[in-house]
Amino acid sequence: MADMHGLIDTLQFVFAPQIVNGLSIGVAVILMALGLTIIFGLLDVINMAHGEFYALGAYLAVSLLAAGVNFWVCLVAVPVLMLPVGYVVERALIQRVFDRKDRHVLTLLLTFGLGVVLEDAFRVVYGPNTVRVDTPIGGAAQILGMYFPNYRLFVMAVGAAIVAAVWIVVFRTSMGAIVRAAAYDRQMASSLGVPVARVYSATFAFGIGLAGLAGVLLAPIYSVFPTMGKDFILLAFTVVIVGGLGSIKGAVIAGIVLMQIQALASLYISPVWTDPLLFGVMVLVLMWRPRGLFGALGNG
Amino acid sequence: MLEVRDLHVHYGLSHALHGVTLGVGDGEVVGLFGRNGVGKTTLIKAIAGWLKPSRGVIQFGGKPLGGLQPDRICRLGIGLVPEDRRVFPGLTVEENLRLGFLQAPQRTKALMAARLASVYARFPRLAERRRHAGKSLSGGEQQMLAIARVLVGEPKLLLIDEPTEGLAPIVAEEIFALIASLRSEGISVLLVEQHLHRALDVCTRCYAMSRGQIVFEGGVAEPGERDALLAELAV
Numbered sequence: 001m002a003d004m005h006g007l008i009d010t011l012q013f014v015f016a017p018q019i020v021n022g023l024s025i026g027v028a029v030i031l032m033a034l035g036l037t038i039i040f041g042l043l044d045v046i047n048m049a050h051g052e053f054y055a056l057g058a059y060l061a062v063s064l065l066a067a068g069v070n071f072w073v074c075l076v077a078v079p080v081l082m083l084p085v086g087y088v089v090e091r092a093l094i095q096r097v098f099d100r101k102d103r104h105v106l107t108l109l110l111t112f113g114l115g116v117v118l119e120d121a122f123r124v125v126y127g128p129n130t131v132r133v134d135t136p137i138g139g140a141a142q143i144l145g146m147y148f149p150n151y152r153l154f155v156m157a158v159g160a161a162i163v164a165a166v167w168i169v170v171f172r173t174s175m176g177a178i179v180r181a182a183a184y185d186r187q188m189a190s191s192l193g194v195p196v197a198r199v200y201s202a203t204f205a206f207g208i209g210l211a212g213l214a215g216v217l218l219a220p221i222y223s224v225f226p227t228m229g230k231d232f233i234l235l236a237f238t239v240v241i242v243g244g245l246g247s248i249k250g251a252v253i254a255g256i257v258l259m260q261i262q263a264l265a266s267l268y269i270s271p272v273w274t275d276p277l278l279f280g281v282m283v284l285v286l287m288w289r290p291r292g293l294f295g296a297l298g299n300g
Numbered sequence: 301m302l303e304v305r306d307l308h309v310h311y312g313l314s315h316a317l318h319g320v321t322l323g324v325g326d327g328e329v330v331g332l333f334g335r336n337g338v339g340k341t342t343l344i345k346a347i348a349g350w351l352k353p354s355r356g357v358i359q360f361g362g363k364p365l366g367g368l369q370p371d372r373i374c375r376l377g378i379g380l381v382p383e384d385r386r387v388f389p390g391l392t393v394e395e396n397l398r399l400g401f402l403q404a405p406q407r408t409k410a411l412m413a414a415r416l417a418s419v420y421a422r423f424p425r426l427a428e429r430r431r432h433a434g435k436s437l438s439g440g441e442q443q444m445l446a447i448a449r450v451l452v453g454e455p456k457l458l459l460i461d462e463p464t465e466g467l468a469p470i471v472a473e474e475i476f477a478l479i480a481s482l483r484s485e486g487i488s489v490l491l492v493e494q495h496l497h498r499a500l501d502v503c504t505r506c507y508a509m510s511r512g513q514i515v516f517e518g519g520v521a522e523p524g525e526r527d528a529l530l531a532e533l534a535v
Contacts, residue, residue, distance in 0.1 A: 177395040178402070181388045188386040190370035191348055192449065193403030197369075 014267065016146045022263025023256070024152040024221070027159025030255035031214035032236035034166055034248060035207030041246025042183040042203045045094055045107045049115035050236065051229025052122075053208045057082060057215025058224040059122055062131050071136040071220075075158075078216045079209040086208030089114065090201040098200075115229070122226040133219040155217050162213070163252055170248060179203055183246070235259075238278050242285045244292030254293060301326050301488050302347070302378075302457055307356035309339075309346050316342045318512040319356070324457060329479060329489040331499050331520070333533045334509035340492045341383055343509075344461045347490075348380045349373040360457070375403045379455030383462045383492075385446040389435030393426050396434055396445055400452035419448045422478075440471035447478065457488040464495055476502055496533055500526060508533045 032054055039047050047053075060081060061074045069077070093114065097106040137154055140147040170176040181189040182199045190196045214232075222228065239258055243250025261281060262274045269277070285293065302324040309317040317339050324330045332340050345351045347358055349370035358365040360376055374380070379400075388396055397419060401412050420427035423444050429437065437445060443463055450458060460479070464472035472495065480502045482489055493499035500506065500520045506529075508516035516532045 174395075174398055177391055177398065180390055181395075181399055184388050184390060185386055187350055187370065188380075188382065188388070189399070191350070191374055191380045191382075192399045193371050193374045193453065194399065195371050 012144075012146050015264070017148070018263045018267060019260065020148050020152060020156075022259045024155045025263070026255050026259030027156050027163075028214045028218045029232070029235050029239055029259055030163060030252055031159060031210050031217070032232060033239040033243070033251040033255055034163065035210035036236055037240045037243065037246055037248060037251045038166075038170075038179075038210075039204055039207040040240070041248075042179060043090075043094065043098075043200050044104070045111070045204075046104075047204075047207070048108060048112040048233075049089075049118060050111075050207075050211055051231075051233030052115040052118035053082065053086070053211040053229070054215045054232055055122060055224070055226065055229040056085070056118060057212025058133075058219040058228065059126055059215075060212065061216040061219050062126065062133060062224055065133065071134075075213070075216050079213040082209045082212030083205045086205030087201050089208070090204035094204065095197060095200070119226050119229070126224075126226070128226060131224040133224060135220040151220060155221070158217060162210070166210075167248060234275070235278070238282050240292075242282050242292055244289075244294040247292065247294035250292055250294035301328075301361060302490065303357070303359045304343070304347065305357040305359075307343070307346060307358065308354045309342050309351055310354045311342075316512055317346070317353075320509075320512070320514055322507055322514060322517075324488050324490050327483070327486040327488055328504045329483045329491060329502055331503035331506035332490060332492045332509065333494075333496060333499070333506060338509045339512040340509055341461055342512075344380070344382070344459050344490070344492060347373075347459060348378065348382075371403070374453070374455075375405075377456035379450030379453060379458045381443075381446045381450055381458060381460040381463060383465070385442045387434040387437070387442045387445050387449075389433060391434055392431055393434065393437070393445055394430045396449050397426070397430075397452050400449040403453045415452045415454070419452050422451070422481075423448050440467050440474070443467060443471075443475060444478075447475075455487070457490065458482065459490050461492045462494065463491075464493065464498075472498070496530060497526075500529070506533065 032050060036047060036050050039045055057078050060078045064074045064077060065071065093110045094107055097103050097110070100106060135151045137150045139150050141150055141153060170179060178189070178194055178199060181192070182194055182196050186196050239255045240251055242258060243252070243254035258278050258281065262278055265277050266274050304320055304322045307317050307320040308315070320339070320343055322332075322343070332343070334340055342351065346353050347365070349365065349368055349372070353366065360378060363376065365373055388399070391399075394416070397416060398412065401407065401415055404411065420430070425441060426445060426448055429441065434442065434445065447460070447463070463475045463479075467475065476498050479489060479491065483502060483504070491499060491503065503520050506518065506520055507514050518529070518532070520526070521529045
């Protein structure tokens with residue numbers, strides 16, 4: 001009986017908080033990974049600046065909050081402000097080299113360079129120090145005898161809603177069918193009247209908007225600093241690679257599973273080793289399925 | 301309607317089309333014949349905007365197509381049914397068909413429903429499989445979908461490249477019957493086809509190509525009087 005109580009206590013006070021932690025980080029990683037995987041699935045471009053766009057979202061929130069804008073307004077305004085940024089970046093950088101044979105290398109270098117510039121710009125504008133963002137929802141909720149921070153529960157709910165909305169848009173609407181068609185066969189989609197260049201720009205902007213949203217959502221949890229994108233982008237890339245480059249389902253499932261592995265493993269091993277553990281899982285998955293767990297965007 | 305004059309296309313250093321001149325009039329079904337690799341598909345791709353000509357003129361309804369993107373060419377009323385069908389495998393039959401409606405100038409739900417109903421009436425098999433993914437269709441069904449998808453947009457001219465390639469004879473017959481019905485509806489077609497005998501039955505005029513050039517142009521003659529023509533076309 002005493003053992004049973006011990007087990008319940010362990011589940012309640014040790015595992016459950018870690019699972020919730022893992023889920024709240026997982027949701028943010030999934031939002032990042034969704035943007036990355038959609039951009040890769042459609043444009044065949046690996047956006048190395050995605051982490052810095054996540055940071056840009058957080059810094060935009062910092063600026064808006066400092067100007068007296070309400071956090072909830074920021075949550076909507078920042079992703080909307082990120083859309084034109086993404087659109088312009090795609091038009092000015094990606095599309096410029098899109099028809100060239102060496103575009104994979106060029107887009108990789110261009111987005112990497114953009115990331116470096118953005119990171120230094122954050123340093124110049126906001127300084128090198130960490131900026132704290134107040135948690136907009138304080139307190140904790142008691143669920144089944146366990147206490148969970150309200151804001152983390154909110155992040156999970158918003159993240160789940162966004163993942164569901166993205167899934168519906170991509171797989172259940174005409175707009176999504178256009179995106180999937182353009183992802184699978186650019187020429188044929190174009191010959192059916194799809195304005196492919198505009199679809200690419202809009203989708204890139206959408207992915208950047210998701211990164212910005214993740215930046216705002218996580219700012220109250222992790223604070224804001226110039227290199228915040230670097231730490232996160234590695235996790236997001238791992239999730240995208242394990243899930244399958246270009247797969248939305250893959251990004252969601254891999255995001256949840258990998259972040260749970262990380263959260264629960266940190267109970268037993270030093271947190272320093274949890275990232276290498278995830279990379280080890282990635283290597284194993286790639287040995288077993290070199291294309292990742294699921295197929296690409298246009299292939300359904 | 302379609303006018304191609306002195307068209308040259310290069311693939312890198314390789315000169316694929318050497319001054320091709322060809323025309324398709326209103327309501328004509330024009331056959332384009334020749335062995336594999338003579339430039340038929342290259343010509344179709346150049347008209348559709350997939351390849352940039354190095355020299356020459358392509359005009360449709362008096363408007364030059366040079367430099368236009370494929371979506372703009374499509375919006376002018378040129379529908380493409382490419383050689384390998386290029387059905388979107390992850391999209392359902394209906395999603396594939398709806399894409400064909402994108403180029404319609406007025407995109408209302410009612411018009412879309414009417415166009416889909418008209419296409420489903422013509423292709424009942426596609427109606428039965430409207431919720432199935434493109435990749436689950438047979439070769440014949442995919443070919444019908446590729447044609448139906450373009451018809452949803454009510455094009456003025458159809459470019460159809462090797463529609464019966466790899467299909468069972470009975471399915472190929474259905475495709476030829478379909479092209480004949482398009483002809484009776486006054487839709488212009490430029491048809492690339494290997495089955496000369498059967499293709500001539502649905503064509504009003506024909507061309508033959510060899511080594512990137514047009515080497516024959518003429519009418520299709522009456523069935524039973526085509527021996528000389530077939531000899532000309534078997535280049």
